[in-house]
Amino acid sequence: MLLGLNVYAESEHEQIYRELEVPDFSYIHNIDPGEMYDVQHTSWSPYPLFRLTSPLYFKNITIEPGYYLLTPREHEGSWYILFKEAGEVKYIIPAYNREIVPMGFYDANLPKAKLTPSQKFQIKLYDFVGKYVRSSQRKPAPDTFLETTDLENNFISIVLYWGNYRYYMILRTIRL
Numbered sequence: 001m002l003l004g005l006n007v008y009a010e011s012e013h014e015q016i017y018r019e020l021e022v023p024d025f026s027y028i029h030n031i032d033p034g035e036m037y038d039v040q041h042t043s044w045s046p047y048p049l050f051r052l053t054s055p056l057y058f059k060n061i062t063i064e065p066g067y068y069l070l071t072p073r074e075h076e077g078s079w080y081i082l083f084k085e086a087g088e089v090k091y092i093i094p095a096y097n098r099e100i101v102p103m104g105f106y107d108a109n110l111p112k113a114k115l116t117p118s119q120k121f122q123i124k125l126y127d128f129v130g131k132y133v134r135s136s137q138r139k140p141a142p143d144t145f146l147e148t149t150d151l152e153n154n155f156i157s158i159v160l161y162w163g164n165y166r167y168y169m170i171l172r173t174i175r176l
Helices: 010-019 035-039 105-109 117-132
Strands: 049-052 056-058 061-063 066-075 078-085 088-094 097-100 144-150 155-162 165-172
Touching: 010 155, 010 165, 061 088, 066 155, 078 165, 088 165, 105 144
Parallel strands: none
Antiparallel strands: 049 066, 056 061, 056 165, 066 078, 078 088, 097 165, 144 155, 155 165
């Protein structure tokens, strides 16, 4: 199993890219069947929002500029990242590696909200009510983080942190 892009030379990035297969499946009506289960206990979308200002390429797939919700999904034993726009799956890109997120990563990298005294009181009140009224409890959304790295020879690495796992993708900034 591959361990990350930082330890590989330029030729290995290209080898990883060339070995990845273009997905040969799609979803009915471009709707992600697992989304309903991910959002049923949250107040907002748990997926990270990715803003793309210039096109990215994966073999014959061109990812156009726009705003996308990135969602990891497993299909027949392989992991893929779904680029979703307005609730529809626009692009499916293979993830070449999946790892467990290191302990304390989110605490070290996600910003903490600075709350006013009234907001602190409101949160304590909600926690108190949620402790005793089961119907008002919500599961917390999974922590998310995106990491992009510009690599040599027009490659780009995107690492999606979602919940307990991180998923690695490799794309190009120009066509190969």
